Amino acid sequence: MQYFLNLCYELEFFVKIAISCTIVQQVFYWFLNKTETNLIMQVILYWLVGSISFYSIGFFIEKVIKTNDSLRDKLIVRVKKVKKQSFPIFTVKGVIIGEMKALISASIILYLAPEVHRGNSLILNFGWFLMRIVVADFCFYVAHWLLHRKFLQKIHLKHHEFRDSSSFVAGHKSFIEYVIVTLTDILPIFIFGYDITQLCAWSIIGNAYNLEGHSSLSIFFIPSDFHDLHHTCFQGNYGIQGFWDRVFNTLNPPTKKRGIMFPVSLIEHRNHNK
Numbered sequence: 001m002q003y004f005l006n007l008c009y010e011l012e013f014f015v016k017i018a019i020s021c022t023i024v025q026q027v028f029y030w031f032l033n034k035t036e037t038n039l040i041m042q043v044i045l046y047w048l049v050g051s052i053s054f055y056s057i058g059f060f061i062e063k064v065i066k067t068n069d070s071l072r073d074k075l076i077v078r079v080k081k082v083k084k085q086s087f088p089i090f091t092v093k094g095v096i097i098g099e100m101k102a103l104i105s106a107s108i109i110l111y112l113a114p115e116v117h118r119g120n121s122l123i124l125n126f127g128w129f130l131m132r133i134v135v136a137d138f139c140f141y142v143a144h145w146l147l148h149r150k151f152l153q154k155i156h157l158k159h160h161e162f163r164d165s166s167s168f169v170a171g172h173k174s175f176i177e178y179v180i181v182t183l184t185d186i187l188p189i190f191i192f193g194y195d196i197t198q199l200c201a202w203s204i205i206g207n208a209y210n211l212e213g214h215s216s217l218s219i220f221f222i223p224s225d226f227h228d229l230h231h232t233c234f235q236g237n238y239g240i241q242g243f244w245d246r247v248f249n250t251l252n253p254p255t256k257k258r259g260i261m262f263p264v265s266l267i268e269h270r271n272h273n274k
């Protein structure tokens with residue numbers, strides 16, 4: 001029973017991502033449906049959506065949620081304590097270089113991938129996003145597992161400079177790792193083409209779970225200290241969350257955190273109380 005419930009937590013993550021992306025896609029569809037967008041407009045939109053959501057969600061977690069004591073205590077999920085580390089302050093140079101990287105990669109991706117229009121059917125979008133998150137999690141698992149092998153570790157050490165997680169550690173990685181992670185994330189759109197409304201939705205939700213995964217908090221998508229444990233122990237938990245680690249037997253069992261927005265945890269709680 002417990003094994004089944006743990007699996008449900010992981011499947012719940014996939015479903016939540018698919019539902020959230022589908023909802024956000026509807027908003028972009030509503031705005032862009034009647035507008036003709038050329039490649040340059042799409043590149044700028046995709047870049048802005050990615051950058052603005054990254055900084056605003058990150059600052060919201062760090063400056064709003066974490067500075068509210070009762071909220072932070074309620075959501076904190078890190079069990080293993082690590083030495084406090086202050087995250088390096090943002091420098092103008094660092095932000096500009098980061099944005100240039102993001103703009104260049106947005107241009108390359110949209111230039112190379114074929115454009116398609118998938119409309120706004122809820123079922124079709126849900127199916128597409130569900131497929132994307134399962135594939136993205138698998139590709140990330142493989143790439144991340146490889147980055148922990150001796151011959152490739154150097155590329156990944158920058159990301160592991162931080163054992164105490166701040167949300168923004170999500171974006172702290174070497175250039176080569178940035179390229180590898182971006183490629184694993186967008187692989188399906190090179191094969192099946194991109195729809196700009198889906199791409200923007202994917203970018204926002206991707207930033208949300210990535211920042212949450214590094215925040216030491218369990219807010220909506222990640223109901224455990226899954227990735228905190230990866231930073232603390234430097235092995236195990238290579239996926240975005242536990243599913244593929246369970247399949248390939250590399251799971252370092254995370255501590256779950258019950259939250260109001262996790263249906264599976266409510267079922268588990270009810271079972272325990274029986």
Ligand SMILES: [Zn+2]
Binds near residue numbers: 144148156160230
């Ligand atoms: Zn790692």
Ligand SMILES: [Zn+2]
Binds near residue numbers: 159170214227231
């Ligand atoms: Zn990390």
